[in-house]
Amino acid sequence: MPSQIKVDEIKNVAGQYEIKTDTFKGQTTAGSITLQGEGSATTNLQQGLAKHFVNFNGDTSFGVRGGFNNASVTDHGTGDYEYFFTNNMNNTDTMSPTSGLCTDTQTSNNHTSSISFHREGSGGNPMTTSSVHILTNFDGQSTTLYDTDFVTGQTFGDLA
Amino acid sequence: MSTIVGTNIEVTNIKYDSDTTAMIVSSTGGGAGTVPQGLAKAWFQFNGTGTPTNRGSFNVTSITDNATGNYTQVFTNNMSDQNYATSGIAGGVSGNWADSLDHMYVANPCLTTGVQLASSYHTGLADTERSAGQISGDLA
Numbered sequence: 444m445p446s447q448i449k450v451d452e453i454k455n456v457a458g459q460y461e462i463k464t465d466t467f468k469g470q471t472t473a474g475s476i477t478l479q480g481e482g483s484a485t486t487n488l489q490q491g492l493a494k495h496f497v498n499f500n501g502d503t504s505f506g507v508r509g510g511f512n513n514a515s516v517t518d519h520g521t522g523d524y525e526y527f528f529t530n531n532m533n534n535t536d537t538m539s540p541t542s543g544l545c546t547d548t549q550t551s552n553n554h555t556s557s558i559s560f561h562r563e564g565s566g567g568n569p570m571t572t573s574s575v576h577i578l579t580n581f582d583g584q585s586t587t588l589y590d591t592d593f594v595t596g597q598t599f600g601d602l603a
Numbered sequence: 604m605s606t607i608v609g610t611n612i613e614v615t616n617i618k619y620d621s622d623t624t625a626m627i628v629s630s631t632g633g634g635a636g637t638v639p640q641g642l643a644k645a646w647f648q649f650n651g652t653g654t655p656t657n658r659g660s661f662n663v664t665s666i667t668d669n670a671t672g673n674y675t676q677v678f679t680n681n682m683s684d685q686n687y688a689t690s691g692i693a694g695g696v697s698g699n700w701a702d703s704l705d706h707m708y709v710a711n712p713c714l715t716t717g718v719q720l721a722s723s724y725h726t727g728l729a730d731t732e733r734s735a736g737q738i739s740g741d742l743a
Binding site (some may be wrong): 447448449450451461462463464465466467468469470471473476477478479480481482483484485486487488491492493520535536538539540541542557558559560561562563565566567568569570577597599600601 | 606607609610611612613614615616617620638639640642643644646647648657658660661662680681683690691692693694695705706707732733735737739741742743
């Protein structure tokens with residue numbers, strides 16, 4: 444049986460304390476730990492954590508460079524990608540992906556690249572609980588998708 | 604330095620003492636990050652068409668419709684200053700699914716009480732059906 448310490452509050456009162464453990468869990472609600480913010484306000488540990496990130500090459504040398512909770516990335520076509528989570532999100536409303544940044548491979552190297560959600564029909568959803576579908580382009584080439592070299596993304600929200 | 608070692612620690616609140624500047628968390632690579640600075644302080648996913656609504660959010664109390672493609676996300680707990688970071692992604696300008704990419708950016712200088720965002724597609728500001736964003740920085 445693993446050892447357990449249950450307390451209402453852990454506070455540094457003098458000097459520095461070090462806590463070593465493999466799992467942090469809320470006492471009242473397992474998935475909710477209140478954390479003192481930088482000032483007087485408090486925040487929530489679980490809600491503030493990024494649940495996923497990925498960095499991948501979306502160009503000819505397609506492949507994932509690194510990530511966290513990222514199972515895979517699918518290349519659906521030019522400038523059209525979908526990244527998949529290892530552990531799924533709870534639902535598509537309480538997840539908040541971000542675009543990250545990307546760079547194109549134009550030799551002039553002076554383009555601005557951008558990421559948006561995948562085009563869906565009205566009422567459609569570029570997210571599932573297991574994936575986020577994105578598109579990349581450059582320099583306002585709004586009608587032309589483009590493969591980009593460094594594509595990154597993060598996802599916040601509620602895990603399943 | 605005191606050390607507490609355990610397999611599971613269940614706690615309601617974690618705070619660092621006033622004589623420290625941050626709580627350090629070791630990373631898998633052997634380095635260390637600081638909590639709470641490494642945490643997102645707010646996130647949201649919203650439908651910007653019609654009367655804008657947040658589908659899901661954290662530390663956001665409301666969304667204001669300022670104009671076409673222009674919204675303000677109002678924080679529940681304010682940020683300490685205007686020097687925080689915002690990121691986001693947009694999609695779904697109604698009627699333009701087939702010929703555009705949608706973007707989201709900060710429309711005005713950040714406020715401690717909220718952030719004003721704009722969404723667009725290639726010909727200008729537009730209401731987007733599904734956008735999301737996050738805030739990183741210091742809480743008040």
